[in-house]
Amino acid sequence: MSASKTYLIFLGPPGSGKGTQSRMLQDKLGIPQISTGDLFRYNLKNKTELGLLAKRYMDAGELVPDEVTIRMVEERLSRSDCAHGAIFDGFPRNLHQAVALDEMLQDEGGVSLAPLLLVDDSEVIRRLSGRRVCRSCGAVYHVEFKPPKIDGVCDIDGGELYQRDDDKPETIKHRLYVYYRQTSPLVGYYFAKGLLAEINGNRPPDEVQQALIQTLAERHLLSETAT
Numbered sequence: 001m002s003a004s005k006t007y008l009i010f011l012g013p014p015g016s017g018k019g020t021q022s023r024m025l026q027d028k029l030g031i032p033q034i035s036t037g038d039l040f041r042y043n044l045k046n047k048t049e050l051g052l053l054a055k056r057y058m059d060a061g062e063l064v065p066d067e068v069t070i071r072m073v074e075e076r077l078s079r080s081d082c083a084h085g086a087i088f089d090g091f092p093r094n095l096h097q098a099v100a101l102d103e104m105l106q107d108e109g110g111v112s113l114a115p116l117l118l119v120d121d122s123e124v125i126r127r128l129s130g131r132r133v134c135r136s137c138g139a140v141y142h143v144e145f146k147p148p149k150i151d152g153v154c155d156i157d158g159g160e161l162y163q164r165d166d167d168k169p170e171t172i173k174h175r176l177y178v179y180y181r182q183t184s185p186l187v188g189y190y191f192a193k194g195l196l197a198e199i200n201g202n203r204p205p206d207e208v209q210q211a212l213i214q215t216l217a218e219r220h221l222l223s224e225t226a227t
């Protein structure tokens with residue numbers, strides 16, 4: 001791994017595999033995944049003020065206000081496990097957040113790379129509508145592509161599997177709309193900085209991971225031995 005800090009920004013529509021891929025990379029890069037969606041869901045589960053505020057936006061498939069989101073990310077980045085960098089999943093989600101992140105990282109070397117997971121809309125809808133999540137450990141399943149051994153029960157810790165409220169059909173469509181309207185301009189933003197890396201995400205997770213690792217190695221963000 002390079003001596004400088006590494007900050008990856010995963011781009012792509014909801015359901016494109018950002019969470020899966022960023023979690024798979026954590027150990028290889030030795031830096032944590034920061035998922036703003038997971039942070040909001042954690043707060044919601046624990047009924048914090050932040051969680052209750054975020055809930056109405058999440059239920060509607062809308063973005064939580066920038067001020068709240070940016071403050072939460074700043075706090076998360078200040079923790080010691082981010083000393084060597086972080087892998088962002090679901091942040092930034094619009095240009096304002098991207099500029100705020102650049103400011104946060106200006107003394108840390110800035111964003112290293114923005115992998116964009118390209119996935120067809122029909123595939124996104126299929127993935128999200130079949131997604132199930134463990135209530136206790138957060139492991140992700142799919143009724144068709146990755147079913148648990150026992151229906152509705154997590155293979156890892158026996159927790160109950162549930163469908164996220166925002167994975168219901170009407171909200172999925174609205175989240176896609178919000179992605180194209182608010183988040184997709186970030187593709188141009190990172191492209192202009194020479195930081196965009198397009199990855200075909202219409203493939204099984206292991207193949208996508210392999211492609212990512214190759215891209216990171218080519219950009220000297222991962223030692224050859226880790227590939």
Ligand code: AMP
Pocket residue numbers: 014036037038040057058059061062063064065069089090091092093097166175
């Ligand atoms: P995700 O798990 O990334 O699909 O996020 C679930 C929901 O959390 C989104 O639909 C938003 O309501 C909220 N959320 C997650 N990340 C952000 C962000 N960076 N800015 C605003 N809202 C967010």
